[in-house]
Amino acid sequence: MAEYRIDDLARAAGTTVRNVRVYQDRELLPPPRRQGRTAIYSDAHLVRLRLIINMLERGYAFAQIKEMISAWESGRSLGDVLGLEEVVGESWAEEAPRAVTATELRRMFGKQFSPGNVKRAMELGLLERRGRGFVSQSPQLLDAGAELVSLGVPLGEVLDLAEQLQQDIDHVAGHLVEMVRRHVLTRPVPTEEEVPYYSDVLQRLRPLVMSALNAAAARSAARVIPEVLGDRLIEMVAGSEEHAKRA
DNA sequence: CTTCTTACA
DNA sequence: TGTAAGCA
Known part of the structure; x- marks a missing residue:
């Protein structure tokens, strides 16, 4: 289970530290574990971050993303079994002929x-x-x-x-x-x-x-x-x- | 040197 | 969303 400092996390997801902080403040990203003053993120955070970026790119507002995330969390079982979140960060577009x-x-x-x-x-x-x-x-x-x-x-x-x-x-x-x-x-x-x-x-x-x-x-x-x-x-x-x- | 917070644009 | 200052 990999751990990330905020800069690693931002890089891995292809965004900036600034944005990670914003998503965190808006409660789209779960709170990281703290090690003294510095925040430690997990793979779960990375997955979630990719999800957020994806939805942002598709034009969802922060509030909508927040709603969807909580919807998933309340009915988690299916998403867990099928790895729902793991998917969304990837490009799953239909194969091009x-x-x-x-x-x-x-x-x-x-x-x-x-x-x-x-x-x-x-x-x-x-x-x-x-x-x-x-x-x-x-x-x-x-x-x-x-x-x-x-x-x-x-x-x-x-x-x-x-x-x-x-x-x-x-x-x-x-x-x-x-x-x-x-x-x-x-x-x-x-x-x-x-x-x-x-x-x-x-x-x-x-x-x-x-x-x-x-x-x-x-x-x-x-x-x-x-x-x-x-x-x-x-x-x-x-x-x-x-x-x-x-x- | 990196991170965090706050603030401004 | 980027940048900056000041702090830890």
């Missing part, structure tokens, strides 16, 4: 860049035609796929995986959103006082889903990789790394 030429694709996928696979990728919505070339709706998936192929996994199987992955993720994300609908956005029509809260929850639903899935994916990777590959293999590889370091 990227144009890719046929030449690039051929370089990435070699001879497996075939009309059949292209058709399949287009059916899966991974690739779209644009003039002579293509545009990838998810450069990250494209790059991940290219890496798998370069490691020797057949592109056909990579595409199978992409399809399966999309279905599974749709399923889980659907569940999550449904949970929020059932437990948080309980009214079909919110009362007038609830409208701002509802609106904020809706705005954060996408980053919230992404955060939950991201966290789950990280845990899964850590757990599943040794499970599937076996501890023996992992140990052997770790051992050879030691050899490499010594050399």
